Each structure stands twice: as C-alpha cells, then as structure tokens.
Amino acid sequence: MAEAVSAKTPSLSEQYHLENEVKQVKEDPSDKNTSEETPDEITLKTAPADFRFPTTNQTRHCFTRYIEYHRCVAAKGDDAPECDKFAKFYRSLCPSEWVDRWNEQRENGTFPGPL
Amino acid sequence: MIVLKWLFLTISPCDAAEPWQLGFQDAATPIMQGIIDLHHDIFFFLILILVFVLWILVRALWHFHYKENAIPQRIVHGTTIEILWTIFPSLILMFIAIPSFALLYSMDEVVVDPAITIKAIGHQWYWTYEYSDYNSSDEQSLTFDSYMIPEEDLELGQLRLLEVDNRVVVPAKTHLRIIVTSADVLHSWAVPSLGVKCDAVPGRLNQISILVQREGVYYGQCSEICGTNHAFMPIVVEAVSRKDYGSWVSNQLIPQTGEA
Numbered sequence: 001m002a003e004a005v006s007a008k009t010p011s012l013s014e015q016y017h018l019e020n021e022v023k024q025v026k027e028d029p030s031d032k033n034t035s036e037e038t039p040d041e042i043t044l045k046t047a048p049a050d051f052r053f054p055t056t057n058q059t060r061h062c063f064t065r066y067i068e069y070h071r072c073v074a075a076k077g078d079d080a081p082e083c084d085k086f087a088k089f090y091r092s093l094c095p096s097e098w099v100d101r102w103n104e105q106r107e108n109g110t111f112p113g114p115l
Numbered sequence: 116m117i118v119l120k121w122l123f124l125t126i127s128p129c130d131a132a133e134p135w136q137l138g139f140q141d142a143a144t145p146i147m148q149g150i151i152d153l154h155h156d157i158f159f160f161l162i163l164i165l166v167f168v169l170w171i172l173v174r175a176l177w178h179f180h181y182k183e184n185a186i187p188q189r190i191v192h193g194t195t196i197e198i199l200w201t202i203f204p205s206l207i208l209m210f211i212a213i214p215s216f217a218l219l220y221s222m223d224e225v226v227v228d229p230a231i232t233i234k235a236i237g238h239q240w241y242w243t244y245e246y247s248d249y250n251s252s253d254e255q256s257l258t259f260d261s262y263m264i265p266e267e268d269l270e271l272g273q274l275r276l277l278e279v280d281n282r283v284v285v286p287a288k289t290h291l292r293i294i295v296t297s298a299d300v301l302h303s304w305a306v307p308s309l310g311v312k313c314d315a316v317p318g319r320l321n322q323i324s325i326l327v328q329r330e331g332v333y334y335g336q337c338s339e340i341c342g343t344n345h346a347f348m349p350i351v352v353e354a355v356s357r358k359d360y361g362s363w364v365s366n367q368l369i370p371q372t373g374e375a
Contacts, residue, residue, distance in 0.1 A: 044230035044357075046248045046292065054225055058294060058320040091250045092232040093320070095296060099253055 047089035058093060063113065065090035066102060070115050130308040131274055131334035140308045143333060143354070144325050147310030149218045156214050160207050229292035229324060233283065237295070237302030237315035237337070240344035244283050249368060257367050263347045276346065277334045282353040286360035287330045295321045300342065306335030306352055314339055327354040 053061040069086035076083060091099070105111040128141040142148040178184065234245040238260075246257040264278040285291055295304045297315035305312035308331075313323045327333075335350040355363070 044248070044286070044289065046229055046232040049225050049227045049229070049292075051225075056321050056323070058322045059318070062320055088248070088250075091247045091253065093294060095234055095236055095294075095298075095320075096245060096247070096253070096258065097236075097298065103253065 045088075047092040062090060062094040062098070065093060066099070067113050067115060070106070074115065128308075128329075128331060130331055131277055132307075142310065143308045143327050143329055143331060144310050145328070146222055146325070147308060149221065150310050153214050153218050157211055160211060164207070225324070229290045231285070231289065232292045232294060233285065234294045234296070235283070235304050235315070235350075237297040237299075237304070237341070237348075239299050239342050240337075240348045242302075242304070242348060242350060243298075244281075246364070249364065257364065259367075261350070263349050274334065277336070277349045277351070279349055279351045282332070282351040284353050284355060284360060284363050285327060286357045287327050287354040289326070289357065291325050291327070293323045293325065295323065301339045302341045302348070303338035304335070304350060305338040306333050306350055308333040308335075309352065311335075312338055327352070330354045330356060 047065065050061055050064075052064070065086055069083055069090055072080065072083035072086055102111060102113075106115070128143075129136075130140055130143065132140070139147075139151055139154070142151055179187075231246070232248060234247065236243040236245065241263075242261045244259060244261060250256045259281045261279045261281045261283070263276065264273065264280060266275055269275060269278065293304070293311075293313070295313045295315045296319060297317045299317060301317070302315040303312060304315055309325055309327060311323055311325060313321050315321070331354055333352045333354070335352075337345055337348045337350070339345075341348075
C-alpha cells in the first residue's frame with residue numbers, strides 16, 4: 001500500500017502536471033490538515049473536441065494526435081514543451097494498448113503512419 | 116407506522132432494472148429526459164390512433180356481422196375519404212417528427228469542452244476503464260477492470276447480475292466524454308438511466324458525451340452478444356460531487372506516486 005512519500009519523490013501535482021495543487025490524502029502525522037479535509041478541486045482538463053473529427057468515430061482523432069506528437073518531437077526535440085499538449089491529447093483519447101502497440105511498431109520501424 | 120413511512124415517504128430514483136418494470140428508469144441526463152419526453156409526445160398520438168382504430172374495428176364487427184347484415188356493400192371508390200385518410204396520418208407524422216428530429220439533432224451536438232475523458236474498453240467478459248487525463252508519460256495511470264460480483268458473493272441489498280467490484284466514478288454536473296471500444300469482439304456499453312448505448316467495436320473509438328445531472332448509482336448491462344458470459348458483464352456508473360471525484364482520483368493515483 002502507499003508508503004510515506006520521501007523528499008525526493010515529486011508531489012502528486014508535480015508528477016501529473018496538475019494545474020492546481022492537490023493535497024495528499026494520506027496518513028502523514030505532520031500534516032496540519034485533518035483527514036476530513038478533502039483535496040482542493042483539481043482542474044479537470046482533457047483533449048478538447050476537434051472539429052476535424054465531428055462524428056462519433058474518433059479513431060482518426062486519436063491516431064492524428066499521436067502522429068502530431070511524434071512529428072512535433074521530430075521537429076522540435078524530445079523535451080519541447082509545445083509537444084506536451086499533443087502528448088496529453090493522445091493519452092486521453094487512445095487506449096493504452098493501442099499506444100503500446102504503436103510505440104513498439106515505431107521501434108521496429110513498422111509503424112503505418114506518416115511520422 | 117414505520118411501514119407507512121417507508122411506503123409513502125421514501126423517494127428513491129429508479130436507476131436500475133426493477134422486476135416487472137413497465138416504464139423507463141428515471142432520467143439522469145438531459146438526453147434521457149429528452150427521450151422520455153419524446154416518448155410521451157408520441158404516446159399521446161398513439162393512444163388517439165389506437166382508440167380510433169379499435170372503435171372502427173369493433174363497430175364494424177358488431178354492426179356488420181353476417182347474421183345481422185347479410186348483404187355486403189360493394190363500395191370501390193370514395194375520393195373524399197381517401198384524401199382525408201392520407202392527409203391526416205401525414206399531419207400526425209409531422210407532429211411526431213418535429214420533436215423527434217429536435218431530439219435527434221440535439222443528441223448529436225458536439226460538446227466543445229468536455230472536462231474528462233473516460234475510456235471504456237470491452238473484453239470477454241468484463242469492462243476496463245481508463246482515466247488517462249492524469250498521465251505524465253505513456254504508462255497507465257488510472258486503469259482498472261470491472262467484473263460482475265457473482266451471485267454467491269453478493270451482500271444483502273445488492274442487485275443480482277448488476278453489481279460490479281469497481282464502479283466507474285464520475286463527477287456529477289460535468290461534461291464527460293466516454294470513448295467506447297473493444298479489445299476482442301463486439302460489446303455495447305449501455306446505461307438506461309443515462310440514456311446511453313454505444314457499441315464497442317474492436318479497432319474503432321466511439322465517442323459519447325454525457326452530463327449526469329444528479330449524484331447516484333446507475334446500472335446497465337452489456338448490450339451486444341459477445342459470448343457465453345454476455346449477460347454477466349454489467350456496468351455501474353457512480354456519480355459523485357466534484358470534490359469527492361477529486362479525492363477518489365488522488366487516492367487512486369497515490370500508490371503510483373509512492374512506487375515512483
């Protein structure tokens with residue numbers, strides 16, 4: 001189960017790049033807040049609706065976001081912050097199995113898309 | 116006294132199938148409320164037509180029975196009545212079509228900014244839910260499987276064939292985007308109270324937008340034949356306040372932070 005978080009471990013908000021601070025809900029005795037206090041509301045953000053894909057079928061939307069991320073990284077380098085938003089979008093939309101399969105295909109050079 | 120109180124003062128919405136249920140479950144989204152209202156509109160015309168047709172039928176059978184009325188008439192034409200019985204049904208259809216198309220097109224309206232995306236992935240024979248808005252890398256953050264609780268493990272008060280071990284927790288009064296797909300065969304993600312039924316097709320992502328208007332627990336069942344346990348992979352959506360949703364997400368994510 002959850003152990004006490006060490007000083008080197010990033011906080012929940014840092015780890016997940018959350019916009020608002022989320023208070024840790026765990027049994028930390030030095031925490032000045034009691035356990036009844038609920039965490040602040042985290043901002044709920046996700047991939048917005050894309051008008052290139054207005055219909056129910058969002059398969060191409062997920063695929064396009066994935067490709068956009070990798071093209072962005074190819075153009076701007078691995079740690080470019082502009083590419084982060086594409087990453088968030090494709091992670092929100094695409095099932096993780098699909099992402100894993102595509103990552104494997106990219107490593108093998110068999111990815112069927114215009115990277 | 117307690118029985119009377121229980122009978123008359125308990126208000127509990129019907130968000131799951133009831134035995135011998137005749138009507139809809141209570142609506143929890145604007146879509147479902149729209150469907151129920153349309154049903155009421157159409158039902159009005161339906162009753163009018165039904166009564167009219169039954170009346171004509173019974174009257175004809177009664178008055179023109181061969182014993183009472185041995186000689187049948189041979190009417191072949193009747194221009195006026197033929198015009199009337201074409202125009203009136205068209206008018207009725209128009210009155211039915213107006214609210215019907217209004218609902219249909221409003222259901223298709225795209226919500227520009229959903230707050231959360233939840234992926235529902237159908238397997239044989241359980242659902243997996245992914246909440247991936249909180250990932251910082253490709254590893255899975257909030258993913259869990261949702262299996263039906265078998266009958267022998269049910270506790271008192273739980274619903275047979277409807278309860279699951281891990282429910283889909285969502286915040287109420289928030290626009291949600293649910294993406295439905297399948298990892299093997301066709302399934303269908305259906306929750307009647309929310310007015311939702313969406314096929315889970317392997318290789319395809321189907322998107323639905325819902326706004327749950329009240330907190331509560333909503334039950335549904337897989338709605339596309341998918342094998343031997345098709346009847347045993349239900350769906351339970353639990354709508355909670357935003358604060359509670361925030362705490363739930365944090366609690367689910369914390370073990371990952373501890374292991375990182």
